[in-house]
Amino acid sequence: xxxxxxxxxxxxxxxxxxxxxxxxxxxxxxxxxxxxxxxxxxxxxxxxxxxxxxxxxxxxxxxxxxxxxxxxxxxxxxxxxxxxxxxxxxxxxxxxxxxxxxxxxxxxxxxxx
Amino acid sequence: xxxxxxxxxxxxxxxxxxxxxxxxxxxxxxxxxxxxxxxxxxxxxxxxxxxxxxxxxxxxxxxxxxxxxxxxxxxxxxxxxxxxxxxxxxxxxxxxxxxxxxxxxxxxxxxxxxxxxx
Numbered sequence: 001x002x003x004x005x006x007x008x009x010x011x012x013x014x015x016x017x018x019x020x021x022x023x024x025x026x027x028x029x030x031x032x033x034x035x036x037x038x039x040x041x042x043x044x045x046x047x048x049x050x051x052x053x054x055x056x057x058x059x060x061x062x063x064x065x066x067x068x069x070x071x072x073x074x075x076x077x078x079x080x081x082x083x084x085x086x087x088x089x090x091x092x093x094x095x096x097x098x099x100x101x102x103x104x105x106x107x108x109x110x111x112x113x
Numbered sequence: 114x115x116x117x118x119x120x121x122x123x124x125x126x127x128x129x130x131x132x133x134x135x136x137x138x139x140x141x142x143x144x145x146x147x148x149x150x151x152x153x154x155x156x157x158x159x160x161x162x163x164x165x166x167x168x169x170x171x172x173x174x175x176x177x178x179x180x181x182x183x184x185x186x187x188x189x190x191x192x193x194x195x196x197x198x199x200x201x202x203x204x205x206x207x208x209x210x211x212x213x214x215x216x217x218x219x220x221x222x223x224x225x226x227x228x229x230x231x
Binding site: 003033035040041042043044045048088098099100101103104105106 | 208225
């Protein structure tokens with residue numbers, strides 16, 4: 001199926017460093033979502049973006065909905081060991097009466113204490 | 114709020130048997146639930162969209178007779194993997210959309226069910 005271009009694929013950083021990851025698409029979305037998934041668990045919503053240009057923060061996390069509606073980025077400031085996990089972006093679109101998600105392939109984050 | 118549970122969390126079964134996975138919205142009513150499948154180190158792949166009281170809509174390539182979905186109430190959807198085979202082994206995750214919450218566009222995910230078919 002269709003997927004978003006998410007980069008980087010993986011990151012290995014030192015505790016305290018800032019992290020940036022992004023997703024791009026050839027399609028326009030009305031909503032961008034960022035999720036974090038821990039091993040053996042379902043994805044947990046971090047930030048939801050609903051308007052082009054919107055910049056939203058959730059604690060140390062900041063995400064933006066690109067002005068073209070075809071991209072989004074997620075920044076994590078001052079990383080800590082519990083930030084370890086896989087981060088997925090997802091773009092939401094309308095399919096008939098349903099809203100569906102298209103997913104990025106994920107960014108695997110490792111934090112060295 | 115917006116908690117979704119799945120049961121069982123993991124299951125091991127013999128080839129040829131059927132397995133039922135339950136997805137429940139615990140503190141909200143979910144008119145729409147989604148079923149995903151995830152292989153190791155890969156992203157989530159949507160299998161089907163389940164609307165309460167109607168037949169599920171399956172994604173292209175997903176066998177509806179193989180993966181039976183029932184969304185009989187606003188808080189429960191079930192996925193039954195019929196005549197399971199080793200290639201059906203995977204991580205199955207459900208999600209629910211919650212109209213009436215602050216945003217009804219967000220999908221809330223269950224913790225997933227690990228299926229291993231021997």
